[in-house]
Each structure stands twice: as structure tokens, then as C-alpha cells.
Amino acid sequence: xxxxxxxxxxxxxxxxxxxxxxxxxxxxxxxxxxxxxxxxxxxxxxxxxxxxxxxxxxxxxxxxxxxxxxxxxxxxxxxxxxxxxxxxxxxxxxxxxxxxxxxxxxxxxxxxxxxxxxxxxxxxxxxxxxxxxxxxxxxx
Ligand SMILES: *[C@@H]1O[C@H](CO)[C@@H](O)[C@H](O)[C@H]1NC(C)=O
Numbered sequence: 001x002x003x004x005x006x007x008x009x010x011x012x013x014x015x016x017x018x019x020x021x022x023x024x025x026x027x028x029x030x031x032x033x034x035x036x037x038x039x040x041x042x043x044x045x046x047x048x049x050x051x052x053x054x055x056x057x058x059x060x061x062x063x064x065x066x067x068x069x070x071x072x073x074x075x076x077x078x079x080x081x082x083x084x085x086x087x088x089x090x091x092x093x094x095x096x097x098x099x100x101x102x103x104x105x106x107x108x109x110x111x112x113x114x115x116x117x118x119x120x121x122x123x124x125x126x127x128x129x130x131x132x133x134x135x136x137x138x139x140x
Contacts, residue, residue, distance in 0.1 A: 026139040029115025031077060032132060033123035034059065034107045042101035043071035052097050055121035059100035061114055073098045075138045077116065079126040082134040092126045094118070 041059075044050040050072075051057055058077075060070045076095050079088035102109055102117045109117040111133040120129060127134045 026078075026137045028080070028135065028137055029061075029063075030111075030133050031058075031079075031116040031118050031123070031136045031138075032102075032109040032111040032114040033118050033120045033129070034102075034105055034109045035120045037106050038100070038119070040106065041099050042104050043068070043099050051099055055119055056094055056096050056125075057099045057119050058096040058122060059102040059105050059109070059117040060098050061102050061116065063115060064098075065101050065103075068101075070098045070101075073140055075116070075140055077118065077122075077126065077136050077138045079134045080137050082127065082131050084128075084131060087128045087131045087134060089126055089128070094122050094125045096122050 038051065038057075039048060040046045058075070060066075064070050074095055074097055076093055078093045082088060096116075096118060100117075102112075102114070105117065114133055116136065116138060118126075123129060123134075126136075
């Protein structure tokens with residue numbers, strides 16, 4: 001009987017710590033979208049070869065810009081909610097490469113001041129493209 005109890009205790013501990021780890025790794029923020037033209041970008045100037053060919057890239061807001069260190073970072077982004085019901089596409093996650101600083105992007109974001117700005121190609125994988133912004137969970 002005591003071994004059953006300790007097994008339960010171990011399973012319970014594992015379950016709780018996995019929940020904790022999951023939440024400590026991902027952050028919550030907002031994401032807008034932007035379309036072309038994308039060049040020049042604050043990260044790569046006119047060098048289009050730095051942009052992923054699948055067009056899954058984005059720009060960061062001031063909170064993540066990190067003096068330019070954000071350039072080239074990869075983020076996994078998931079839509080968690082939006083002002084309009086059913087804006088998020090269930091079960092979808094996108095990985096983007098940071099190529100620009102939202103504040104100075106040539107093409108203006110659909111909303112200023114968001115945590116992330118996704119290329120419209122990336123945005124429409126996880127949400128309805130007509131939404132100006134969504135709430136996201138993101139993780140480097
Ligand atoms: C996207 O949102 C718009 C505006 O809310 C709506 O008219 C349209 O039906 C939505 N598209 C999909 C595929 O849900």
C-alpha cells in the first residue's frame with residue numbers, strides 16, 4: 001500500500017513539475033502582422049538572403065529588441081485568444097525568424113506596440129488574417 005502511495009506521489013510531482021516547466025518556458029504577449037515591402041530591415045538592411053524562404057519571419061517590439069540581439073532569434077508562436085471569437089486556428093503553431101524591429105519596419109504593423117509582428121504569411125497560419133492583432137504564447 002505504501003508503494004502505491006509513493007508511486008502516486010511521484011506521478012503527481014512529475015505532472016505538476018511538467019505543468020510548471022511548460023509555463024515557465026513560454027511567455028504571453030500580443031502579435032500584429034505586416035506585409036511587403038520588408039526591405040530594408042533593421043537587422044539585415046537590403047540582404048533578402050537572410051529571410052527564410054518559407055516567409056515565416058517577423059519583427060519584435062521594443063521589449064524583445066534587445067539592442068539588436070533579437071535579430072536571427074527563432075520563436076515558436078501560438079495564438080491563444082483574440083477580440084473576435086474563433087480568430088485563432090486551433091492547434092496551429094508557427095516558427096518565425098526575427099528579421100526586423102517593429103518600430104522602424106518599412107511596412108507598418110496592423111497595430112503598433114505589440115510584442116511581435118508576424119509576416120502576413122506566418123500570421124495566417126495561426127489566425128484569421130483579418131484580425132489586427134491576437135494574443136499569443138511565444139517561446140524562443
Ligand atoms: C475572418 O474574420 C472575418 C471578420 O471577422 C470574417 O468575416 C471571416 O468569415 C473570418 N474568416 C474565417 C475563415 O473564419
